Amino acid sequence: MHRLGMAPGLDYLWQPANFDITESLLVYQAGDSYGRAIAVGLLNTLKLAVLGCLFATVLGTTLGIARLSGNLLLSRLVQAYVELIRNTPLPLQLFFWIALTQALPPTRQALQPFGSTFLSVRGIFLPWVEIGNGQSLWLLAAVLVLLAIAVRAFIRRLQHPLSAFGLLGVLALFPAIAFAWIWLAGITFTPDLPVLQGFNIRGGITLTPEFAAMLVGLTIYYSASISESVRSGIESVNIGQWEAGRAIGLPRGRIMRLIVMPQAMRVITPLMTSSYLDLTKDTTLGILIGFTEVTAIIKTSANNTGNAVETIIVLVAVFLAVSMPTSYLINLYNRSLAKRGIIAK
Numbered sequence: 001m002h003r004l005g006m007a008p009g010l011d012y013l014w015q016p017a018n019f020d021i022t023e024s025l026l027v028y029q030a031g032d033s034y035g036r037a038i039a040v041g042l043l044n045t046l047k048l049a050v051l052g053c054l055f056a057t058v059l060g061t062t063l064g065i066a067r068l069s070g071n072l073l074l075s076r077l078v079q080a081y082v083e084l085i086r087n088t089p090l091p092l093q094l095f096f097w098i099a100l101t102q103a104l105p106p107t108r109q110a111l112q113p114f115g116s117t118f119l120s121v122r123g124i125f126l127p128w129v130e131i132g133n134g135q136s137l138w139l140l141a142a143v144l145v146l147l148a149i150a151v152r153a154f155i156r157r158l159q160h161p162l163s164a165f166g167l168l169g170v171l172a173l174f175p176a177i178a179f180a181w182i183w184l185a186g187i188t189f190t191p192d193l194p195v196l197q198g199f200n201i202r203g204g205i206t207l208t209p210e211f212a213a214m215l216v217g218l219t220i221y222y223s224a225s226i227s228e229s230v231r232s233g234i235e236s237v238n239i240g241q242w243e244a245g246r247a248i249g250l251p252r253g254r255i256m257r258l259i260v261m262p263q264a265m266r267v268i269t270p271l272m273t274s275s276y277l278d279l280t281k282d283t284t285l286g287i288l289i290g291f292t293e294v295t296a297i298i299k300t301s302a303n304n305t306g307n308a309v310e311t312i313i314v315l316v317a318v319f320l321a322v323s324m325p326t327s328y329l330i331n332l333y334n335r336s337l338a339k340r341g342i343i344a345k
Contacts, residue, residue, distance in 0.1 A: 009307075009310065010310055010314075012034055012301070012305040012307050012310070012311075013033060013034050013035035013038070013314075014033050014034075014035060015033065015034055015305070016031045016032065016033060016034075017030070017031070017032060017033060017034045017036075017037040017300075017301065017304070018030055018031060018304070019037075019300055019304070021037060021040050021041070021292050021297070022208065022292060023044060023208050023210070023211060023291075023292055024040045024043075024044070025040070025043045025044070025047065026039060026040050026043060028040050034301050034305070037297050037300075037301065038294060038297050038298065038301070038314065038318070040292075040297065041292060041293055041294035041295075041296065041297030041298070042294045042318055044211075044291070044292060044293045044294070045280075045283050045293040045294045045295075045322070046322065048211065048214055048215060048218070048283050048286070048291075048293065049279060049280040049283055049322070051215055052214075052215060052218040052219055052222065052279050052283075053222075053276050053279055053280075055215070055219040055223075056218065056219045056222040056223045056226055056275070056279065057226060057272070059219060059220075059223035059226075059227075060222065060223035060224070060225070060226025060227040060229070060230060060275075061226065061227070061230050062227075063078050063081065063082070063223060063224075063226075063227035063230075064226065064227035064228065064229070064230025064231045064234070065230065065234070065256070066078050067079060067082070067227060067231045068231060068234060068235070078227070081224065082224045082227055082228060085220060085221055085223075085224035086224045086225065086228075090217065090218075090221050090282060090285065091285060091288055093217050093220070093221055094213060094214065094217040094285060094288060094289055095288070095289065096217075097212075097213035097214075097216050097217045098209065098210065098213040098289040098290075100213075101121070101123075101209035101212055101213050102121060102209065103121075104119050104120050104121045104209075105120060105121065106120060106121055106122075107120045107121075107122055107196070107199055107200060107201060108196070108199060110125075110196065110201065116193040116194055116204070117194075118194055118196070118201050120201070121209070122201075122209070123206050123207055123208045123209055123212065124206070124207040124209075124212050125194035125201045125203075125204050125205070125206055125207075126194070126204055126205050126206075126207065127191065127192065127193050127194065127204050127205075128191075128192045128203075128204050128205040129189050129190065129191060129192060130189070130190045130191075130192045131187065131188070131189060132186075132187065132188035132189075132190065133185065133186050133187050133188065136181070136185045136187070137187065140178060140181045140182075140185075143177070143181075144174060144177065144178065147173075147174070147177070148174070151170060151173075155170075192204055192205075208291075210286065210289055210290045210291035210292075211291060213289055213291075214283070214285075214286050214289065214291050218279055218282060218283070222275050222278070222279045225275050225278075226272060226275050229267075229268050229271035229272055229275065230264075230268055232267060232268075232271070233264035233265065233266075233267035233268035233271070234256075234260055234261070234264045236263075236264060236267045237259075237260050237263045237264050241255075241259050241260060241263065242255060242259075242260065244259070245258075245259050245260075266334070269330060269333065269334045270334060272330070273326075273327060273330040273331070273334075276326060276330070277323050277326065277327060280319075280322060280323060280326065281319065281323070283295075287299065294315065294318055295315065298311045298312070298314065298315045299311075
């Protein structure tokens, strides 16, 4: 490698990367180090993975419950959706979504399906909120999380459960602290709506076509898998649990929320873990449609520096650093369900 002019090692991370990145959560310019470029790609990957897991969970849970609906038409429609999505390759679906974004009209003829929302070939423009003096919001979030942990520990140590009014009083404590904090810190929230100005759209938040195609593709693909996990978890609960809930006069929604779902989570959680990890790993498919996630940055770095082995090692380390904590946290939650005696029979 020395004879060919290639220096093995990780020194390339501090060398200037002479390429641009079109989508970045960090301030980045061509000429910044390869390490900063990889950090930008990692943040893009995390943004896509977190939003994809969130939207896929909401959509998949809704579809899984709808699949068990007594409405035969709704159940059959969900089944057809699941079969279509699960039996179609994910890369093919991503190609479809990126082709759909490229078929959108130009900026001046952008579609406006929801008032201040614009759909054009340059991307998706959505309303947003500008936060003034919002540096202390992170500290507020940390305080609320610590308070929630303390309140939970306090309630679990009580010998008698809280009354309805007591529970409402405890829950009201959180928004009261948040509003007081925002008022004292002088934090302001200003609506930022996208507006068509000339040949461009100003304001709001912009989703690039590549990011939008990846987010929609991953959400739809993994919502089908999550819906099947939710369905199988609910069906694993003995029908006697439903009959017991109806016997004490509970409506179907409360039976689902209070009796069935807590037991079904013992089956659903391990399956959801696999779906979340697979979705995170499949963000690497963004390289197929031009989304600049960490794999695309690593590939460009390997081509420019010649440090192919080192860059692949960095990529493996990055995905282990993302996947292992995710798996650990979900398994920790699964063990907590087992300790509380929530068992599906």
